[in-house]
Amino acid sequence: MDWPFLIDVAERLLTGVPLTLELAAISLCLGFILAVAVTAAASSGFKPLRWLAKLHVELFRGTPLLVQIFVIYYGLGQITLLRGSFLWPFLSQAYWCAILALSLNTSAYGAEIIRGAIAAVPDSEVEAARAVGMSGLLLRRRIIWPIALRYGLANYGSEAILMLKATSLASVITLSEVTGIATKLIASTYRSLEIFVVAGALYLALTFLIAMGLHWLERRLNPHMRA
């Protein structure tokens, strides 16, 4: 084992961790907001809106994230109208293209998780809330959402882990996050085994931290299941 080399690699890859975390965190936040909007649209009384929500989910869940990244990064530049618009300063940068693709992608899965979690809230507990005079936003805020959060948390946690790993795809559009730095190191050293193993170990450590955080949060939110 070439320990000095491995440590050197680890140190270089660590410099990509902030970008990896940043991509994942921003995309998850934006994706969550979008997912809530999509869920709301999916249960709206207005048919075209429901249809649009369904299309959104099917489209971004049914196509590979890599293809989505390529379409946004390489494809959108062909549209002249877009190149002249105020969006171009963002869409011309790989960073924002990656954020956009990741956000759209996770919003589709997130919407399904939220929908499932809300559907899992027991009718009896909702009925008990109606029976004490709750309705509308109060009913959602006090009863439905807190219970749904507990049902959806584990699934959303898996989605967060998937997203963290999915940020590695941003390396194909030039971003120097962990995987991007790894491929560059390999190009100059040709030692792909060691470098990718270290990169993998870094992702493992990060996802482990997320899993720990989730476990802690779940325990905190579900004292009634600890018995």
Place this chain on the structure above:
Amino acid sequence: MALSHLDQTFPMSAGAEPAIATQGLIKRYGQLAVLKGIDFEAHEGEVISILGASGSGKSTFLRCLNLLELPSSGHLYAFGEEIRLRRRGDQLQIADRKQVDLLRTKVAMVFQNFCLWSHKTVRQNLMEAPIHVQRRDREEVGTEVEAALARVGLQDRAEYYPAQLSGGQQQRAAIARALVMKPRVLLFDEPTSALDPELVGEVLKVMRDLASEGRTMLIVTHEMAFARDVSNRILFLETGEIRAHGPAKTLFAGGVDARFDQFISHFTGRQ
């Protein structure tokens, strides 16, 4: 049933306005008529047991009184005002959300399956509606929660979650949750049907105490001895209609209605 509620004069007993009344209440599920025009009134201080076989419509009727079930037609009155419903297709809908939410704070319900909020402790379950729906003072509510827990014998279970309690304890907590809202009427929908036999007594005891202090209670139950001893009045439903109706003593003495006598003989015969 063509009823014009505008010129309707209500039959009133003792000159008092009924706490809750229905007129021509009909509930249909598609072709199936579950309630076939119920005229009913309950006055303050009455304890009324609603009896009947499964499928007689007794739970549906009770659930129409706080509109957890929406009638297909008919009228519902509470504390002197008509609850506004509007027709949509072959069902009625709530016309005034606020009026119904307010009605539900005055007409509290105890469910067969307790229906406590699983993510909240017993205390949180009790605090929820007084604070967030009725917007009452937190400290005042806190004192009343303690009192309500004490009277159902759960003062040492305030910090427990529903899943950590027995069925009887959960149902007593649910009764306490209804009481802290200071409702004018209590509805009980088969409150002991989901309980193990040895836990039924503790819940019935709490209900007996409540009845003896003059509360207005409407109880759907299969506990015949309880209905006989505790209620002033019996409403006996059969296939969605009122088959017999009258003072508990009179009906249970027998000879008033043959179907009722037959119905209670199933229960008394079993004991």
